[in-house]
Amino acid sequence: QVQLEESGGGLVQAGDSLRLSCAASGRTFSNYAMGWFRQAPTKEREFVAVIGGTGGTTYNAGSVKGRFTISRDNAKNTVYLQMNSLKPEDTAIYYCAADPRGTWGVLRGEPSLWGKGTLVTVSS
Numbered sequence: 001q002v003q004l005e006e007s008g009g010g011l012v013q014a015g016d017s018l019r020l021s022c023a024a025s026g027r028t029f030s031n032y033a034m035g036w037f038r039q040a041p042t043k044e045r046e047f048v049a050v051i052g053g054t055g056g057t058t059y060n061a062g063s064v065k066g067r068f069t070i071s072r073d074n075a076k077n078t079v080y081l082q083m084n085s086l087k088p089e090d091t092a093i094y095y096c097a098a099d100p101r102g103t104w105g106v107l108r109g110e111p112s113l114w115g116k117g118t119l120v121t122v123s124s
Contacts, residue, residue, distance in 0.1 A: 002032060006022050009094060009120045022078065039117075048061050049068060049069075049070035050103045053074075058070050059103065059107065088123065097114050
């Protein structure tokens with residue numbers, strides 16, 4: 001069973017960049033599609049980005065396209081979310097997610113595994 005732990009959140013100003021990391025335990029990391037979701041105060045959790053097991057397939061939500069990039073390093077069992085040109089509306093708890101069934105499990109918003117989240121706050 002893969003376990004997920006996010007890191008890299010913090011307080012930044014609008015226009016800044018931040019990179020989130022999600023470290024996964026277990027030896028089958030490359031079998032999992034990985035994704036990022038976020039939940040802003042008073043809002044429902046929303047999909048941000050997904051990446052396939054080999055890293056060859058990625059997809060971003062429209063709200064972050066062109067600003068956020070998901071990537072993974074299977075040798076390090078880690079997935080990243082590079083966030084550029086941050087906006088105050090990007091403020092949220094960011095959650096890492098994993099699904100052995102592939103990207104569709106993440107895209108449906110029903111990944112089998114979740115991390116505990118890391119808080120990103122963007123000030124104006």
